[in-house]
Amino acid sequence: MKSSSAISAEILKIDPAVEANRIALAIRRIVFNELQRRGAVVGVSGGIDSAVVAFLCARALGNERVLLLFTPENDSSSDSLRLGHMVSESLGACCAKEEISPILNAMGCYERRDEFIRTVVAEYGEGCKCKIVLPSLMDASQYPIFSVVVQFPTGETKTVRLTAKAYLGIVAATNLKQRTRKMVEYYYADLLRYAVAGTPNRLEYDQGFFVKNGDGAADLKPIAHLYKSQVYQLAAYLGVPEEIQRRVPTTDTYPLEQTQEEFYFSLPLDKMDLCLYGKNEAIPAADLAPAVGLQEEQVERLYDVIESKRRATRYLHLAPALVEPVNEV
Amino acid sequence: MRSKLEQELRQFISENFLVLQEKSVKNDESFLENGILDSTGVLELVSFLEEKYGIEIESGELIPENLDSISRITLFLERRFHCVKPVACAPDEGGRAQRGATHQIAAPSRGTEL
Numbered sequence: 001m002k003s004s005s006a007i008s009a010e011i012l013k014i015d016p017a018v019e020a021n022r023i024a025l026a027i028r029r030i031v032f033n034e035l036q037r038r039g040a041v042v043g044v045s046g047g048i049d050s051a052v053v054a055f056l057c058a059r060a061l062g063n064e065r066v067l068l069l070f071t072p073e074n075d076s077s078s079d080s081l082r083l084g085h086m087v088s089e090s091l092g093a094c095c096a097k098e099e100i101s102p103i104l105n106a107m108g109c110y111e112r113r114d115e116f117i118r119t120v121v122a123e124y125g126e127g128c129k130c131k132i133v134l135p136s137l138m139d140a141s142q143y144p145i146f147s148v149v150v151q152f153p154t155g156e157t158k159t160v161r162l163t164a165k166a167y168l169g170i171v172a173a174t175n176l177k178q179r180t181r182k183m184v185e186y187y188y189a190d191l192l193r194y195a196v197a198g199t200p201n202r203l204e205y206d207q208g209f210f211v212k213n214g215d216g217a218a219d220l221k222p223i224a225h226l227y228k229s230q231v232y233q234l235a236a237y238l239g240v241p242e243e244i245q246r247r248v249p250t251t252d253t254y255p256l257e258q259t260q261e262e263f264y265f266s267l268p269l270d271k272m273d274l275c276l277y278g279k280n281e282a283i284p285a286a287d288l289a290p291a292v293g294l295q296e297e298q299v300e301r302l303y304d305v306i307e308s309k310r311r312a313t314r315y316l317h318l319a320p321a322l323v324e325p326v327n328e329v
Numbered sequence: 330m331r332s333k334l335e336q337e338l339r340q341f342i343s344e345n346f347l348v349l350q351e352k353s354v355k356n357d358e359s360f361l362e363n364g365i366l367d368s369t370g371v372l373e374l375v376s377f378l379e380e381k382y383g384i385e386i387e388s389g390e391l392i393p394e395n396l397d398s399i400s401r402i403t404l405f406l407e408r409r410f411h412c413v414k415p416v417a418c419a420p421d422e423g424g425r426a427q428r429g430a431t432h433q434i435a436a437p438s439r440g441t442e443l
Contacts, residue, residue: 143371164373312367
């Protein structure tokens, strides 16, 4: 257990040079020795996590053995592609662009999502935009219940609490995006005999903020042990373009901008980082509270939420269950 | 009336969250503390209560004091049926999500992270 005097944001400071080298060595060993692949495919979103993974893979394997993949669709920000190209130009790495909207259209992704939205906002239609959001965890004892925010072509917005059916339907439809992206990543991995590098940070990995067989699928996950603030430290050390470092992390999944905070974590990521660290290190809530600027009872509640999310998403981490072990493989 | 409500709630919980499990949920057992419901489960519970009993649950009423056990839900429903105001948290300020709340937001600036 840490003493209270040691607790501040400084506690998540790393030596980025040492950590970058350690990760690069691990990537080389995993890709070349364990997986026996010739390089790595990285799905690049224009966000900081995928940029850091791309830089680390290039450092480990050589930029000629890294393929950066861009997979824009109808709801993607134009910034995503622009910043993705910025990563490939910085690294001098090969890139490929696969527009996935036709695949998503063929699967009815957008139609299915919109049908579920119309079950709670009947007037949702042409020209409307949407996102789903959670209330903040910091200001109430309410359950975290999702709402849909609809913006009409007039600019007016409407926020409506979701029914279970609508929530599950919207999530099931939009998860097709992450699964399609992964499918395309593995197309290139098969083509080039490369491995697929996943990009979750520790918050996402621990709290189950990923789609099973979507962005949760990969052959290696080089930064899954790093808190978000540590990813930022690595980004600065590796020379990730500053515009990417400054960007607010969002999901880029819904037509309206949706931050990771309002979609999943319900708390600014720097505070969430410290709360997860505090939970992991068994730091008493009273000792952590001043460091995150929260009340003791708010930190207690966050510790409970962290545990609850771990429990709810545990199955996402599991390999397919077998009736009995197959020991030969 | 009370035992009928408790029976209906227990059946809903058992059929949806304790499928094929030996255990049966006790009246005072906390759903969250015992890992019976996660946040999606709470959403399913709210939808069930609204549809089954023809009520609309306000955002401020979505608190463990009203919904975290069979006993608490039963009391919550009884108050509703007898038009007694149930327990609610402080009213929301500003942009908190509420049923049908309408307000203006700034034009979106987009970002990304897979």
